[in-house]
Amino acid sequence: MRMQDLSRASGLPVPTVKYYLREGLLAPGERTGPNQARYGAEHLRRLRLVRALLELGGLSLAQVRAVLRESRVLPPPPSSVPVSEADRRWALDRIEVLARARRWEVADDGPAVTALVEVLCTLRELCSDALLERVDDYADLADAITDFDRAGRHDAVSAILGDALLVALRRLARESADAPVPGDR
Incomplete structure (x- = not known):
């Protein structure tokens, strides 16, 4: 297919395809000529993947x-919630207990821990005790999902x-x- 066909099939404008x-x-x-090229199904699949990573995954182009270079490093979740040092320490203590019970290796400054600190502190601030009491249940589900993920494609x-x-x-359910x-009624 030509560039115009690839653009139409992918739903992306020609300038965006050229930028990618x-x-x-x-x-x-x-190459089929000096200013012409032919694209195949793999090009279309790759454009759909890039679009999914940008739109569904929330990733930046960088x-x-x-990720496309086969990096196993996931981008850090966005951080926007200010947390006091006392609240951070409280959350890290909670995370340490969760991690120890599940034999998780965690780094206090890792992106997942930072995101979890923010969520726990926000729940605490909003007096969401019912959800805070279920953090262990959520951690158990996270373990089960991770086991499921590791049994399949792991990238x-x-x-x-x-x-x-x-x-x-989850939203649909x-x-x-x-x-x-x-x-x-």
């Missing part, structure tokens, strides 16, 4: 580039899109559970 080519996110097509792309899949499925049952 220049940035090395997409391999060059097979992070997409790193950064799968992890990023798997997170988006899990969130979407929640909507379904909250929906009125036909015939019930």
